[in-house]
Amino acid sequence: NAGVTQTPKFQVLKTGQSMTLQCAQDMNHNSMYWYRQDPGMGLRLIYYSASEGTTDKGEVPNGYNVSRLNKREFSLRLESAAPSQTSVYFCASRREGDISNYGYTFGSGTRLTVV
Amino acid sequence: QQQVKQSPQSLIVQKGGISIINCAYENTAFDYFPWYQQFPGKGPALLIAIRPDVSEKKEGRFTISFNKSAKQFSLHIMDSQPGDSATYFCAASRTSGTYKYIFGTGTRLKVLA
Numbered sequence: 001n002a003g004v005t006q007t008p009k010f011q012v013l014k015t016g017q018s019m020t021l022q023c024a025q026d027m028n029h030n031s032m033y034w035y036r037q038d039p040g041m042g043l044r045l046i047y048y049s050a051s052e053g054t055t056d057k058g059e060v061p062n063g064y065n066v067s068r069l070n071k072r073e074f075s076l077r078l079e080s081a082a083p084s085q086t087s088v089y090f091c092a093s094r095r096e097g098d099i100s101n102y103g104y105t106f107g108s109g110t111r112l113t114v115v
Numbered sequence: 116q117q118q119v120k121q122s123p124q125s126l127i128v129q130k131g132g133i134s135i136i137n138c139a140y141e142n143t144a145f146d147y148f149p150w151y152q153q154f155p156g157k158g159p160a161l162l163i164a165i166r167p168d169v170s171e172k173k174e175g176r177f178t179i180s181f182n183k184s185a186k187q188f189s190l191h192i193m194d195s196q197p198g199d200s201a202t203y204f205c206a207a208s209r210t211s212g213t214y215k216y217i218f219g220t221g222t223r224l225k226v227l228a
Binding site: 004033035040041042043044045048058090092102103104105106107108109 | 121124147149151156157158159160161164204208210214215216218219220221
């Protein structure tokens with residue numbers, strides 16, 4: 001089915017390890033987003049990409065880097081994981097310029113634990 | 116200016132009752148207000164959304180009421196069902212440029228059978 005695919009679904013890291021969260025969408029969407037979800041704090045934007053080749057910081061970018069590899073893929077990298085990065089990470093996408101639908105499509109999330 | 120305040124944090128409603136979740140925003144430039152529904156272990160899914168040119172939008176049992184002057188909007192779930200038990204997030208955004216949602220903190224709804 002068309003949508004946003006995130007891998008892995010679960011991951012446990014040790015403090016200081018690095019990893020990359022993968023996200024791919026097959027809806028030909030222009031914009032892609034990475035959010036983190038923490039209890040009582042809703043979803044907070046980490047980074048976003050308006051189009052292939054562009055990325056911008058969101059509300060909580062520290063400790064993360066992103067790559068918009070092509071129109072389909074937007075990855076999130078943790079260079080040196082910290083316990084404060086324990087969270088559920090969601091990737092989302094949207095077709096820019098579609099005035100009939102401003103909604104995001106979310107992936108199913110990556111649950112990351114840093115010990 | 117960028118916050119979206121959501122209440123209550125949790126809500127318990129009897130089957131058949133009305134669930135009401137409220138949100139308030141600060142930035143008057145916001146012009147798109149969606150509600151997302153999230154079941155455990157899943158990503159949020161768009162439920163219903165409103166633009167500020169209307170005061171109410173209804174889709175089935177779900178209604179958004181919007182008060183532009185008060186900068187508030189709310190989600191009403193009529194005839195609430197156990198299957199509606201989920202976490203609900205409001206959000207606000209601009210529709211010009213590359214807009215980004217500002218989410219509320221979420222409301223965990225439980226509908227008792």
